[in-house]
Amino acid sequence: MEETDVQSESDEEALRFEIEQPEDYSEYLLHSKADIVAVLRSLIKRRALVSAYIDRGSAFLLTSLLAVTTDSDELVLDWGRDEEVNRRALLAEQLILTALVDKVKVQFTLRNLAETRSDGRPAFRAALPTKLLRLQRREYFRLSTPIAKPVKFVATIQRADGSALVAEASLLDISGGGVGLMATPSLAALLPSGTVLGECKMTLPDEGLLVAQLCVRNKFDVTSRGGGRYVRVGCEFMALPGGKMGMVQRYITRVERERKARLSGMA
Missing domain, CATH: 2.40.10.220 (predicted glycosyltransferase like domains)
Structure with a gap:
């Protein structure tokens, strides 16, 4: 997987995420822990590719969800290939994560990533999100x-x-x-x-x-x-x-x- 910097061309062209527009997408927001965990586990089951945008898109890395633990209310994400981007993710104030599975967009926000290990390899861990957006893109006519x-x-x-x-x-x-x-x-x-x-x-x-x-x-x-x-x-x-x-x-x-x-x- 690859990571890259994302440059915004102007204020009008800045990256926009639906989860940050609750007034327009409130009906697609999940707040129940059980619902959020169910969606996150579906990403693991489907081995979905997840794009993690650092500090509103200054950079991003491609990752995947490895585990969800309800006892500690934490999740584990795969470590990226680019070490510099990984370090930026650990220092980031906020990450917005987005995935697409069967034309359903999933978005959630994480803060305070920490380094951990999964199956002996480096990984990220973070607290479970308190809200998650699940958006069926029915309006996307091909x-x-x-x-x-x-x-x-x-x-x-x-x-x-x-x-x-x-x-x-x-x-x-x-x-x-x-x-x-x-x-x-x-x-x-x-x-x-x-x-x-x-x-x-x-x-x-x-x-x-x-x-x-x-x-x-x-x-x-x-x-x-x-x-x-x-x-x-x-x-x-x-x-x-x-x-x-x-x-x-x-x-x-x-x-x-x-x-x-x-x-x-x-x-």
Whole structure:
């Protein structure tokens, strides 16, 4: 797993988390200890990848939940690969953790992380959160991108030997939660689950250039009707700022409206 710094481009583009907007998402907040523990244990069972944002997104690390102990009201998180980021996490005033399981977003806040050990390896421990957000993203409609106006994807990928590869692919689909890439098997092999891709560039027709950070979540092989083979690489947007989310939603709404108009014979 990889960690990286996150730079906010402006005040308007600062990272926003639903758990910090209780007036808009109060119906999705859990306060019962039993409910919170049940959700946290589901993350362990599903081996969910968790993004831990340090001090409102100044940096983040990718981790996973290892244990939940109700006797001591503590949880244990996996240690990250980058020692500097791990130390920043231990010193952080606050961490916001977010995960996505079966299109359900889970968010919670932790404070005062401490170092511990799990199965003989370094790990983090912290007090159980007092509230947890569980948000079903029903509004995330997945749009298959038009063949006539393809959306191109460009990002720089680090190979295992440290060299850089400028990768290009087409988007198969896009939603408010992320994108599906049409990748060759060789490209997909360079994108294991958990890979973080920074500065991904996608030009949305009639909207402009979208630059976003993505995390690879899943992959599966596809065979087209013509017998061609490719890999769909599913990627999640990582804390996409509100302005960029609006850009994505406008593109989806317009393309779907145009598609329905053509089907009804009005275009």
